[in-house]
Amino acid sequence: MARRIIVNAGLAETRVAVLESGLLTELAIERRRRPSIVGNVYKGVVTNVLPGMQAAFVNIGLAKDAFLYAGDVTANVGEYERMMLAEEEADIELEEAPERERREIVPIDDLLRKGQEVLVQVSKESLGTKGARVTSFISLPGRYLVFMPQVSHIGVSRRIKDERERDRLRRLVKAMRPAQGGVIIRTAAEEKGEEEFAQDLEFLGRHWAQIQARFAQAPAPSLIHEEVDLVFRVVRDLFTPEVEEILIDAEEEYRKGLEYARALVPALAHRVRLYEGREPIFEATGVEKELEKALRRKVWLKSGGYLVIDQTEALVSIDVNTGKYVGKRDFEETILKINLEAVNEIVRQIRLRDLGVIIIIDFIDMDREDHRQQVSRALRKAMVQDKSRTNILEISELGLVEMTRKRVRQDLRALLSQPCPVCRGTGVVRSEATIAAEIFRKIQAAARDVGGQEILLRVNPEMATYLQEQEPEALERLQREIQRKVTLQAAPGLHKEEYEIISR
Numbered sequence: 001m002a003r004r005i006i007v008n009a010g011l012a013e014t015r016v017a018v019l020e021s022g023l024l025t026e027l028a029i030e031r032r033r034r035p036s037i038v039g040n041v042y043k044g045v046v047t048n049v050l051p052g053m054q055a056a057f058v059n060i061g062l063a064k065d066a067f068l069y070a071g072d073v074t075a076n077v078g079e080y081e082r083m084m085l086a087e088e089e090a091d092i093e094l095e096e097a098p099e100r101e102r103r104e105i106v107p108i109d110d111l112l113r114k115g116q117e118v119l120v121q122v123s124k125e126s127l128g129t130k131g132a133r134v135t136s137f138i139s140l141p142g143r144y145l146v147f148m149p150q151v152s153h154i155g156v157s158r159r160i161k162d163e164r165e166r167d168r169l170r171r172l173v174k175a176m177r178p179a180q181g182g183v184i185i186r187t188a189a190e191e192k193g194e195e196e197f198a199q200d201l202e203f204l205g206r207h208w209a210q211i212q213a214r215f216a217q218a219p220a221p222s223l224i225h226e227e228v229d230l231v232f233r234v235v236r237d238l239f240t241p242e243v244e245e246i247l248i249d250a251e252e253e254y255r256k257g258l259e260y261a262r263a264l265v266p267a268l269a270h271r272v273r274l275y276e277g278r279e280p281i282f283e284a285t286g287v288e289k290e291l292e293k294a295l296r297r298k299v300w301l302k303s304g305g306y307l308v309i310d311q312t313e314a315l316v317s318i319d320v321n322t323g324k325y326v327g328k329r330d331f332e333e334t335i336l337k338i339n340l341e342a343v344n345e346i347v348r349q350i351r352l353r354d355l356g357v358i359i360i361i362d363f364i365d366m367d368r369e370d371h372r373q374q375v376s377r378a379l380r381k382a383m384v385q386d387k388s389r390t391n392i393l394e395i396s397e398l399g400l401v402e403m404t405r406k407r408v409r410q411d412l413r414a415l416l417s418q419p420c421p422v423c424r425g426t427g428v429v430r431s432e433a434t435i436a437a438e439i440f441r442k443i444q445a446a447a448r449d450v451g452g453q454e455i456l457l458r459v460n461p462e463m464a465t466y467l468q469e470q471e472p473e474a475l476e477r478l479q480r481e482i483q484r485k486v487t488l489q490a491a492p493g494l495h496k497e498e499y500e501i502i503s504r
Contacts, residue, residue: 003243005234007257008281009250014230017287018238024290025351025385029415030230037062037122038408039227041138041211045220046116051109057131058120061221064131068120070108072135117220119211124408127313140207142200143236143264144189145173148182149208155184165190173197178205188240235260239268246272249281294352294412297427301345305338309349311413315358318346322364336371339363339399340378347382356388356407363399376401422495430497432466439467440478442501447482452503454485459499464490 006017012033018026030036042060046068049056056073057065112118124133140147154174156166169185176197177183189197207225214224227233231253239246239261246261248254254274261269275281282288293299299307304324310317320342322334346361361379366372376395383390392403409415419425443455459467467475467488479486491500 003240004285005238005243005246006281006285006287007231007234007246007248007250007253008287009231009248009253014253015282016230016234017282017285019285019287020385023348024287024294025348027287027291027294027352027412028230028234035229036125036227036409037132038125039122039141040223041119041121041225042066042134043215043218043220043222043224044118044120044134046112046114046118049109049112049114051107054108056108056112058118058134059221060120060122060132060134061223062126062132064126066120066122066132066134067130068112068118068134068136070106070111072123072133072137073106073108073111119215119224125410127407127410127414138208138211140204141186141236142204144186144192144196145200145204146184146186147178147201147204147208148184149180151182152180153182155182157185157187157189159187160185160190162190176201181208229256231257232260235264235272239265239271241268243268243271247275247281247285248272249275290352291416294349295417299345299349301338301341303338303341305342307342307345307349309353309355311355311411315360316355317360317362318349319362320346320364332366332368332371335364335366336374339366339371339375343375343378343382347379347386350383350405351386353412354388354407354409355411356405359403359405361401361403363395363401365399372397372399422497432463432470432496435463435497435499436467436471436474439499439501440474443478443486444482446501446503447484450503452484454487454504455482456487456489456502456504457499458489458491458494458502460494460496461490461492462496463499464488 002021004019006019008015008017013029013031016028017024044058044060044066047057047059047065054070056068058068060066118136119138120134120136121138122132123135126132137148137150140149154170154177156170160166160169169189172194173183173185176194178201183201211225218224228236231248234246235257246257248257251274254272258269258272261272275284277284280288282291297309299309300323301307304322306321306323308319308321310319320339322338342363349355350359363375366375372395376392379395379401380392383392386405388408389406390403393401395401420427423429439457439459443457447455475486475488494500
């Protein structure tokens with residue numbers, strides 16, 4: 001699949017878009033004032049231990065204490081491997097793992113105490129009201145390998161399909177790895193040899209020694225290691241032979257990207273190019289329009305069907321609808337065609353919006369079992385392109401699919417928008433009739449509690465028009481009941497649900 005990477009290096013933020021066959025599938029944004037902390041290593045202080053939750057809070061110097069689970073302190077190797085490398089699903093080969101790696105998770109209060117200093121790495125950004133999630137298992141990614149100092153196993157990315165190549169890589173790295181520590185072989189390592197791996201291991205070994213030395217000297221809490229900038233991560237993690245070009249629109253970032261490519265992937269360095277067009281790069285490549293669409297609730301399909309995507313903090317529902325598409329003859333075939341078309345767009349939207357953690361997909365009901373299986377297989381096949389760890393259940397008779405997807409950073413909507421100050425994020429506002437009824441009740445209560453000859457009611461201009469045109473009789477009855485004049489005043493500075501009642 002042909003891929004392009006577009007980099008827009010602005011004054012306030014750097015944006016990276018990944019296009020596959022011309023379609024936007026992934027977006028990463030790093031703001032200069034608030035860079036991502038995933039991958040950062042800190043010397044922290046335990047502030048509270050919660051035996052009932054098998055977790056602890058750790059002060060790492062951020063506004064909110066980080067969250068550390070017991071499974072991220074003891075040697076839960078399987079979970080650790082999945083946590084520390086979101087973009088690489090790996091098969092693991094355990095080799096004479098020490099006793100501490102095989103035991104059950106120890107109670108959190110036997111491992112940590114309040115005031116204890118710990119070395120932790122951020123595995124998940126602060127999302128919503130929750131603080132960052134951290135792990136005491138450190139992982140240091142290189143171009144081809146990921147070094148894990150505290151465990152002793154070798155993993156190979158599942159994206160490397162050839163079994164002979166997997167065996168070759170495992171044997172080669174097994175002979176080279178340090179006496180202490182485990183390694184995951186990344187997808188980019190396919191067909192690479194001893195020289196590339198030796199360079200990675202040497203660099204990562206020095207890096208780990210530096211982290212240990214800083215931990216011994218630094219006060220707590222403090223930052224021990226900061227993850228590299230976004231352009232470097234793009235070259236390190238995404239620049240594969242399938243990428244036709246990395247197009248960068250700023251001279252300085254272009255030079256940095258070219259330098260990184262020459263150091264990490266010299267054979268592909270010529271594909272790093274400087275964009276010199278007059279039109280903004282995201283507009284010239286169509287990315288800006290796709291981003292605007294990615295914030296919409298409704299997503300249209302080419303056939304005339306559409307998706308409706310609703311998000312809460314931890315659950316996402318995706319509803320597939322026939323829309324304008326009516327098919328030709330067979331109703332079941334019409335439904336199957338829309339559901340199959342929806343699969344690819346659903347997966348694209350999940351990746352682009354970075355949706356999770358629980359996702360419910362409501363396909364159009366299919367009576368035939370073979371059609372349900374066909375849609376289910378298509379969904380699983382399409383999700384292979386997603387780097388995040390997912391678990392997809394079988395499609396039900398009602399056409400529902402339940403799945404989980406790991407998310408380590410804010411989703412696109414949270415990153416690009418904020419809750420509406422009028423509806424407060426609900427997506428709806430109260431009707432004019434409801435607001436009017438509330439105003440009348442409040443005026444009745446105010447008239448009993450305060451004196452004066454007149455009530456001044458200041459409302460949004462739309463509400464003023466509604467009260468004058470739709471509720472004149474109610475206003476007259478109100479004035480007779482409270483025996484005071486009610487003066488209506490339009491106040492453009494108030495939003496629709498706001499109003500002021502002033503007695504004078």
